[in-house]
Amino acid sequence: MTTCDEARRWADDWLDGQLSDALREGIEAHLAACPACRAHADGVRSLLAAASALPREVQPERDLWPAIAARVASPARRTRRDLGSARRWGAVAAAAVLLVGLTAIIVARRARPEAETTGVGARSGAGAAAVPASLPGFGEAFAEYERAGQALRSALADRRGQMSAATLREVEDNLRIIDGAIVSLRMALAQNPDCSELSTLLAATYGHQIDLLRTANQLASM
Amino acid sequence: MPENLDGRGLVRRAQEGDLEAFEALYRENVGRVYALCVRLTGSRSAAEDLTQEVFVRAWRKLGQFRGEAAFGTWLYRVAVNVVMSERRTGPGSNREELTDDPAALEPTSQSSGPEVGMDLERAIATLPPGARQVFVLHDVEGHRHEEIARLVGIAVGTSRAHLHRARARLREVLQ
Numbered sequence: 001m002t003t004c005d006e007a008r009r010w011a012d013d014w015l016d017g018q019l020s021d022a023l024r025e026g027i028e029a030h031l032a033a034c035p036a037c038r039a040h041a042d043g044v045r046s047l048l049a050a051a052s053a054l055p056r057e058v059q060p061e062r063d064l065w066p067a068i069a070a071r072v073a074s075p076a077r078r079t080r081r082d083l084g085s086a087r088r089w090g091a092v093a094a095a096a097v098l099l100v101g102l103t104a105i106i107v108a109r110r111a112r113p114e115a116e117t118t119g120v121g122a123r124s125g126a127g128a129a130a131v132p133a134s135l136p137g138f139g140e141a142f143a144e145y146e147r148a149g150q151a152l153r154s155a156l157a158d159r160r161g162q163m164s165a166a167t168l169r170e171v172e173d174n175l176r177i178i179d180g181a182i183v184s185l186r187m188a189l190a191q192n193p194d195c196s197e198l199s200t201l202l203a204a205t206y207g208h209q210i211d212l213l214r215t216a217n218q219l220a221s222m
Numbered sequence: 223m224p225e226n227l228d229g230r231g232l233v234r235r236a237q238e239g240d241l242e243a244f245e246a247l248y249r250e251n252v253g254r255v256y257a258l259c260v261r262l263t264g265s266r267s268a269a270e271d272l273t274q275e276v277f278v279r280a281w282r283k284l285g286q287f288r289g290e291a292a293f294g295t296w297l298y299r300v301a302v303n304v305v306m307s308e309r310r311t312g313p314g315s316n317r318e319e320l321t322d323d324p325a326a327l328e329p330t331s332q333s334s335g336p337e338v339g340m341d342l343e344r345a346i347a348t349l350p351p352g353a354r355q356v357f358v359l360h361d362v363e364g365h366r367h368e369e370i371a372r373l374v375g376i377a378v379g380t381s382r383a384h385l386h387r388a389r390a391r392l393r394e395v396l397q
């Protein structure tokens with residue numbers, strides 16, 4: 001015999017179709033005989049009808065999109081910039097290769113007669129160590145490039161963990177090529193301080209180095 | 223444009239980083255997400271925060287959407303997860319206490335009259351958090367106790383008890 005207490009306690013599960021046959025028959029028999037419990041069950045039933053009839057959509061009272069856009073926009077713009085970066089990376093690297101080729105030609109042309117007369121044996125052996133720390137006349141301008149390059153290099157060092165191994169290798173290869181070109185140019189300039197061709201080329205090479213480092217930093221921060 | 227009807231074209235564009243396509247997906251789905259958030263939290267400001275979080279999370283996870291389900295279904299799952307994880311880890315406890323406050327009864331819109339649906343919405347907001355979540359997920363959203371138990375992180379028996387309490391309290395409030 002199902003009591004009123006039980007009929008109310010089980011009304012939820014009964015309406016949800018969750019009762020065993022025995023309990024279901026018990027509560028149905030009780031409801032047939034008890035108007036109060038029937039009213040209770042009807043009340044629950046109309047609540048369920050109202051709940052399932054609630055609108056599926058409710059519009060927020062203010063537009064939330066601007067705040068969302070602000071939060072996703074930076075990565076999104078970066079994603080687009082990444083594609084741009086990849087393209088720019090290619091351009092920067094190609095320019096560097098061109099510059100290095102040019103450097104080799106000019107340095108060879110300028111250095112050869114000098115090498116014959118002054119015999120700069122240190123050039124091939126000592127490498128970067130042989131480069132004068134400051135270049136009279138150009139020192140000021142090139143020191144700026146050096147500082148900018150150093151700052152970008154340390155920024156890149158902080159981010160190298162965020163780069164893929166392949167990207168990192170490419171960045172380092174390109175930097176090495178440009179560094180090599182800069183060393184050659186500075187040595188050639190030390191021997192031919194009046195050569196405006198060399199100083200222009202060195203300035204351009206520094207510019208490309210900084211461009212390359214900036215691009216690499218952008219790639220690292222994506 | 224049948225491709226856009228189910229948002230597939232938009233989804234693909236959004237996956238490629240197209241923010242305009244993602245905005246279109248937002249416009250299409252915000253009502254559904256906000257409805258879920260506001261009912262589960264009982265608070266409009268919390269629901270606004272959570273709705274933003276849902277779309278930010280969705281944008282980040284968009285690459286994982288493979289199109290097995292409709293985008294709306296996938297987004298709905300993201301939304302439930304966001305609300306539930308926020309409730310467990312975030313500053314949700316304060317928020318939940320606030321929603322137990324009778325102040326939560328304040329009408330969602332001053333101009334709205336004594337609409338029955340609106341009364342129910344308001345009454346849902348006054349439920350204790352656990353009872354409210356189970357009621358919304360079971361009776362509004364149509365989930366089964368087993369799913370709710372998993373989503374909310376409670377026992378099936380607890381889910382049943384919450385539902386029973388929620389229905390009883392709502393009937394009282396709505397009398």
Ligand SMILES: [Zn+2]
Nearest residue numbers: 004007034037
């Ligand atoms: Zn009875």
